[in-house]
Amino acid sequence: MCRVPETGERPYHHGHLRAGLLQAAERRLREDGVDGLSLRDLARELGVSHAAPRRHFPDRRALLDALAETGFARLDTVLRAALADTADDFAVRLQAVATAYTRFATENAALLELMFRSKHRPGGERVARAAEGAFALVNELIVQGQAEGALQAGEPEQAGLILFATLQGIAALVNGDVVPPEMRDGLVETATEQFLRGARPLP
Amino acid sequence: MCRVPETGERPYHHGHLRAGLLQAAERRLREDGVDGLSLRDLARELGVSHAAPRRHFPDRRALLDALAETGFARLDTVLRAALADTADDFAVRLQAVATAYTRFATENAALLELMFRSKHRPGGERVARAAEGAFALVNELIVQGQAEGALQAGEPEQAGLILFATLQGIAALVNGDVVPPEMRDGLVETATEQFLRGARPLP
DNA sequence: CTACAAAGTAGACGGTGACAACAAAGTTGG
DNA sequence: CCAACTTTGTTGTCACCGTCTACTTTGTAG
Structure with a gap:
């Protein structure tokens, strides 16, 4: 359980989406400020569809x-x-x-x-x-x-x-x-x- | 020159658009914060097309x-x-x-x-x-x-x-x-x- | 009076957050 | 073991926004 996703494979379930979003968001926050933080952008960065973050953050x-x-x-x-x-x-x-x-x-x-x-x-x-x-x-x-x-x-x-x-x-x-x-x-x-x-x- | 627009009339040229934008923007800034300040919104409020503000603020x-x-x-x-x-x-x-x-x-x-x-x-x-x-x-x-x-x-x-x-x-x-x-x-x-x-x- | 500049309009494009309907993958109870 | 159910992700849509371009109207200067 909770295996780190192997590189190259794209399982349907990301597995660490919530944590990944938070991590990426924090970096973006630091680099571009709060205005430069877009949900769709984060989703793209994590290789996930634009509506996926909604499951973890309404x-x-x-x-x-x-x-x-x-x-x-x-x-x-x-x-x-x-x-x-x-x-x-x-x-x-x-x-x-x-x-x-x-x-x-x-x-x-x-x-x-x-x-x-x-x-x-x-x-x-x-x-x-x-x-x-x-x-x-x-x-x-x-x-x-x-x-x-x-x-x-x-x-x-x-x-x-x-x-x-x-x-x-x-x-x-x-x-x-x-x-x-x-x-x-x-x-x-x-x-x-x-x-x-x-x-x-x-x- | 510089006549205050009579109520009811809608001259093609607004006449005080720049000043009006600044005034409305300042109110919006106070009420809704900087995030709640939208150019299109201001244009609507002043009864002007959505691209009009662009003439005064690129x-x-x-x-x-x-x-x-x-x-x-x-x-x-x-x-x-x-x-x-x-x-x-x-x-x-x-x-x-x-x-x-x-x-x-x-x-x-x-x-x-x-x-x-x-x-x-x-x-x-x-x-x-x-x-x-x-x-x-x-x-x-x-x-x-x-x-x-x-x-x-x-x-x-x-x-x-x-x-x-x-x-x-x-x-x-x-x-x-x-x-x-x-x-x-x-x-x-x-x-x-x-x-x-x-x-x-x-x- | 005519040419030109200034100011406003209309429409389009890409990006974004939110929402709904659907699909896939786990999970659980019989 | 398998069927119902929940969780998680996908696709498509909508409204809104900022920006850009092309066009129209108005005012003005030569």
Whole structure:
């Protein structure tokens, strides 16, 4: 079962169509943006009829939503991996997460845009749930910072939101060619430093 | 000349097609997003044949670029108006510009996205030039802040970029429904405060 | 007044997402 | 073992869209 299709043979059933569609779609998304992603094109690329994708994704949106969902899962993995590699010091952990996030956001620009766009449109509950994980992680980090005394206590949401907004904005500037990609990590570094200086408890 | 078309009459020449297209397109952009903007639809709405828009905009992109260009002009106007109303104190001026920008960015979400997307694609030089104004304004403000001693001297770009990124990110969070719109102005306020605290000269 | 340019019209082409009817290949129960 | 059923893929169709070409109408300048 689940044998990889031998090259040259064209069995009536593709066998991995859903996975193949997602994989090809993600590549297309990266290369041509969301507008350059056509169901018929994907079908052609996978050597399948133009209506075949419909069996797995009733809708173009459904495919995009699925991409967004796996995108959030991947983001969550990336962020947790970044945290796993660091010591316990809050500043270091914050730096690691911030860098990892903006890196993901710039290396998967179209995907990230899709993720946020899909999250809050009707029927995007699955996507929204997938997004919870990443947000929760950032909030935990903020709470840890407050516990360590590195951040002002109270209203953890606002502090976390502003930091998150800054990272998101840096990614937007890079993706929008306002800023060259080489400046990304440097900007993130000074941004988190300034954030720490600006949000630390008053002396 | 340039008489407003009387209701009921359908002169062969529309007379205000270009302006009408831009106006209708901007409304559609606001209501349905860029994907819901169809040239044929606009033509129908203006009671004109499907190929008529082509005389004024050779391309769908040309129409979108024109929208982006006027968008930057409007943004520039909004920002300068916000500055004109304030005293000379740097913190106050910064607050005013920041609030005005994020307000524009959230009230014209699809337009802003279009503006940044159009700016750096091939042939988007006119749009890019239109964008210069707004950027220059922010940079001037930063330089003023440094002159007043409210900001660290040197590398005005990075400080300005980070602030700009934060505002852009706050707008993105509001537009992405991560944050309710009522929180917008409050977030901007604390963000600029933290920015001032984080970027002021070391004592 | 006539030639020409500008602005709008009509029709066609290829591409796309959606849908319906049908066919092939697994799967399952007797 | 085979017949019903479900899953998956195919073919054909429809409406819509952006773009292009050829044509018509209108305004204008020589």
